[in-house]
Amino acid sequence: MKVEANHETKQTEIPRTGADLLIETLVEAEVELVFGYPGGAVLPIYDALYRSKATFKHVLSRHEQGSIHAAEGYARVTGRPGVVLATSGPGATNLITGITDAMMDSVPLVIFTGQVSNSVIGTDAFQEADVMGITTPITKYNYQIKDIAELPRVVKEAFHIASTGRPGPVVVDIPKNIAAATSSVKVESAINLPGYQPTKTPNPLQITKLADALSRSKRPLILAGAGVVFSGASAELKEFAEKYQLPVANTLLGLGSFPGTNSLSLGMAGMHGSYAANMAIYECDLLINIGARFDDRLTGNLEHFAPDAKIAHIDIDPAEIGKNISTNIPVVADAKEALKGLLKSSIEMPDHKVWREKISNNKNDYPLWYERSDSLVSPQWLLEQVYHVSNGNAIVTTDVGQHQMWAAQFYTFDKPNRWVTSGGLGTMGFGFPAAIGAQLGAPDDLVVSVVGDGGFQMTLQELSVIKERNLPVKIIIVNNNALGMVRQWQESFYEERYSESIFSQNPDFVKLADSYGIRGLKVDKEADVVAMLEDVFAYDGPVVVDCRVVQLSNVYPMIAPGKGIQEMIGVTK
Numbered sequence: 001m002k003v004e005a006n007h008e009t010k011q012t013e014i015p016r017t018g019a020d021l022l023i024e025t026l027v028e029a030e031v032e033l034v035f036g037y038p039g040g041a042v043l044p045i046y047d048a049l050y051r052s053k054a055t056f057k058h059v060l061s062r063h064e065q066g067s068i069h070a071a072e073g074y075a076r077v078t079g080r081p082g083v084v085l086a087t088s089g090p091g092a093t094n095l096i097t098g099i100t101d102a103m104m105d106s107v108p109l110v111i112f113t114g115q116v117s118n119s120v121i122g123t124d125a126f127q128e129a130d131v132m133g134i135t136t137p138i139t140k141y142n143y144q145i146k147d148i149a150e151l152p153r154v155v156k157e158a159f160h161i162a163s164t165g166r167p168g169p170v171v172v173d174i175p176k177n178i179a180a181a182t183s184s185v186k187v188e189s190a191i192n193l194p195g196y197q198p199t200k201t202p203n204p205l206q207i208t209k210l211a212d213a214l215s216r217s218k219r220p221l222i223l224a225g226a227g228v229v230f231s232g233a234s235a236e237l238k239e240f241a242e243k244y245q246l247p248v249a250n251t252l253l254g255l256g257s258f259p260g261t262n263s264l265s266l267g268m269a270g271m272h273g274s275y276a277a278n279m280a281i282y283e284c285d286l287l288i289n290i291g292a293r294f295d296d297r298l299t300g301n302l303e304h305f306a307p308d309a310k311i312a313h314i315d316i317d318p319a320e321i322g323k324n325i326s327t328n329i330p331v332v333a334d335a336k337e338a339l340k341g342l343l344k345s346s347i348e349m350p351d352h353k354v355w356r357e358k359i360s361n362n363k364n365d366y367p368l369w370y371e372r373s374d375s376l377v378s379p380q381w382l383l384e385q386v387y388h389v390s391n392g393n394a395i396v397t398t399d400v401g402q403h404q405m406w407a408a409q410f411y412t413f414d415k416p417n418r419w420v421t422s423g424g425l426g427t428m429g430f431g432f433p434a435a436i437g438a439q440l441g442a443p444d445d446l447v448v449s450v451v452g453d454g455g456f457q458m459t460l461q462e463l464s465v466i467k468e469r470n471l472p473v474k475i476i477i478v479n480n481n482a483l484g485m486v487r488q489w490q491e492s493f494y495e496e497r498y499s500e501s502i503f504s505q506n507p508d509f510v511k512l513a514d515s516y517g518i519r520g521l522k523v524d525k526e527a528d529v530v531a532m533l534e535d536v537f538a539y540d541g542p543v544v545v546d547c548r549v550v551q552l553s554n555v556y557p558m559i560a561p562g563k564g565i566q567e568m569i570g571v572t573k
Helices: 018-028 042-052 064-078 096-105 132-138 148-163 174-182 203-214 226-230 233-246 274-283 335-346 353-365 379-389 402-410 431-441 455-467 482-493 510-514 528-536
Strands: 033-037 057-060 080-084 111-116 142-143 169-175 218-222 249-250 265-268 286-290 310-315 328-332 397-400 447-452 472-481 519-523 543-548
Touching: 018 042, 018 148, 018 174, 033 064, 033 431, 042 080, 042 111, 042 169, 042 174, 064 080, 064 096, 064 111, 064 431, 064 455, 080 528, 096 111, 096 132, 096 169, 096 226, 111 142, 111 148, 132 169, 142 148, 148 169, 148 528, 169 174, 169 528, 203 286, 203 328, 203 335, 218 233, 218 274, 226 233, 226 335, 233 335, 249 274, 265 402, 274 353, 286 335, 310 335, 310 431, 335 510, 379 402, 379 447, 379 472, 379 528, 397 402, 397 431, 402 447, 402 472, 402 482, 431 447, 431 455, 447 455, 455 472, 455 510, 519 528
Parallel strands: 033 057, 033 080, 080 111, 111 169, 142 169, 218 249, 218 286, 249 265, 286 310, 310 328, 397 447, 447 472, 472 543, 519 543
Antiparallel strands: none
16 A cells, blocks of 8 residues: 655744743843843853843943943833843842842843853852842842743743832842753733732722722822832822822932922922921821832831821731831722723812911921032032022932932922832932933933942942943942031031941042043032033033032931931021
8 A cells, every 4th residue: 555655744843942041032022132241151141131132122231230220220221121131140130129129119120140150059069159049038029940931931920029019129030051952932912820919990889988088188198109109100199189288208219200389299208308298297197108118218207107098008018018017908909000090989178278388387387408619519409500500300319318308309300210219128329220221211311320429439439331332321429528418417416426337549530530531520619510511411422520518518307227207407597
């Protein structure tokens, strides 16, 4: 019997490496930028990147800390997850500060770390670190890839987890043998996470309770945090506040969620908040917290925080509600959805004319103040000029310390996603690399990085990045030859014992900028500041400005440790 040959050929996938699958999945996730630094354990990934036709760009930092802070800046400005790639061992551990920073401030990041091969994990192999153990308490979730077949699914899940619910960092640890192995796995799009279902829509009963409490309130106040920004709820917040004429105080990370120039804005509350904002919290009878976590720098002594108020707390993370402050009306929901629900509710216009008048008087009678300098530049005045010359349109990034508080106080933000700073962790060295990510995320915007002379020296090597990419970041060094906030605390609480807080030697920052091929300027007279800023902001390229400010300037108002929110010092001259 004659048998007919079957000439039908079986279609098979072309084998690809785990690294190839990673690149393909990043492309499918519409990643724009990857911030990274190569090393042995990620060489297969970098080789795949070299061979690929990836639509995203790689940004080579000069230190892994620069990579992750840049990714944070990108995420804060665009709302998209920042993506980081680092090698095993020291590459991964150099990311720990940034991962913790992102976790504290709810910044969406997806971090890929190389790892030694599966066969030697646990043997103290060269450049091995227990990334899973190290990052478990500082990530929203973490993975270690055991099989190449799971790589595409894990990467997709990582992006979903990082950017939904309360945003945060997710780590994916990829052993070198997984990155180098080949497979015919198809890149699947399906995500199945039945145990991860963030609550976005509020319980209608809780919205009704809050609406009823607002109708009965005589002294209502909104506290707006970063959750408003992350949910894109600024327009709804403005509509809600204006509809019912509700005063709004902001947390440090919530600045820009409500227009700072609006007559209902009280500015920032907390340790260095305005008198009007802090006293409003102390005296209100209804506090509506939208997307803030009641951290200690906001509340001061908990016994004195909104002591007579009914507390309503809207937050997408149920773990935050009731954690620090007892809550009367909990609303687990996305801020935007909760505000939409409130706007649709039947709320009687609260009768709080007397309350609004008192708040207005506090704003007028106790404004932020500072003293001008006869010699060097007043740092507060400097930040006011940055605001005026930029017309309030800049994206501002900062390090941590006095300059951060002055920027928060004296640069008024009317829009969200324009204020990029380290809140919960208080990370020095954050501001400058964050500006790189912000500028890459918003290439047409003016990005001003306000840094201290201490913090800038922690990550200044990233000057190479802005030079090679000609990123027009404007770096303003508020140079007081000191660790300013440390020095202020030593003055106030340690009888002026300035232990290791004064710099006896700083580099010549102008020459430093020049060594990187970047324009550098120095200013030490207030008469020269405005013209300098106009010149710098108009310049098409990066600039480093060494601005010499008064060393003994302090940030006021201030709530001393252990004191209540109403017990501010330095309210007036």
